[in-house]
Amino acid sequence: MSWLVTGGAGYIGAHVVRALTAAGDDVVVVDDLSTGLAERIPDGVAFERMSLFDAAGIRRVLNDHDIDGVVHVAAKKQVAESLREPSRYFRENVEAVRILLDECAEAGVGSFVFSSSAAVYGHAAAAPVREDDSCAPTTPYGQTKLAGEWLVRAVGDVAGMRTLSLRYFNVAGAGEPALADQHATNLVPLVLSAIRRGTPPRIFGADYPTADGTCVRDYVHVADVADAHVHAAHALAHDELASGQVLNIGTGEGVSVRQIITQALAITGSGLEPVVEARRPGDSPVVVADVGTASRLLSWKATKSVTDMIESAWQAR
């Protein structure tokens, strides 16, 4: 099988590229390096430095490499930035997907996997949240991901292209130090960089209705996320999945902010004490995935622990 991975020079994409090549697939990467790093692309993997807005370039890549399926990972992912620049986020995360999908449909690509996010659920999230629970994204970033899911499904249905959207929860860790997230605004890298600077990690709100009063999230190791893509890509390619579905990609386990910080302090041997500050507006108390459908349909389960995530992220500094 020959797969195009967009955003393959990025944090998650680079792990997906390695997982697909390890599974014996041929991979081509398209990435404009706007946030990605060329050195993350392994030897032997074809790399086309190109924007997704270059429709003619995408057409050439799909045809030259005889692409069977696309894993579309490239996007802009900073929630705060999306609040400041919503128009750019809709252009990058929706319009670029439309261009790519049209070229895939034209080229007769058989399978399309889309990187979505738990951000599509917004505050409406039940705990654990299921794929058929209501989606009410609260930020332009989350809205673009939901719109992307709709677009992928709509074009795929008409074009006869099998599609799947994967809603990642809180992705953390690194498969190897060189692949670590360089633009992270997630809790694990924020806590580790505070520890590195010698400043106390901050807890925003300790009065939530949770066991220890701090927010609870579903942290999933990036290597497990990459592995889910291999299962998804192969199931789609072998027509073992109904087209147009969405699947949660998490562990199904909730971990609190305080638990992450306590583990990070222990792993790094830091004597710092976390400080509790006021709640941040917009934080939901609990966002945890129901992973029953993903595990059943993909025969996949996350295997790595929070300790694995923190240790691998710490080693990557």
Ligand SMILES: NC(=O)c1ccc[n+]([C@@H]2O[C@H](COP(=O)([O-])OP(=O)(O)OC[C@H]3O[C@@H](n4cnc5c(N)ncnc54)[C@H](O)[C@@H]3O)[C@@H](O)[C@H]2O)c1
């Ligand atoms: N990191 C997370 O915790 C997380 C959680 C949920 C969903 N996601 C989704 O996963 C995907 C990957 O996230 P990431 O953390 O690897 O981000 P990243 O910024 O590390 O990677 C994105 C990659 O896409 C490339 N890119 C961006 N716009 C492009 C364009 N117009 N043309 C060509 N290449 C382009 C960038 O250069 C980069 O290499 C995104 O779709 C994001 O929304 C990430």
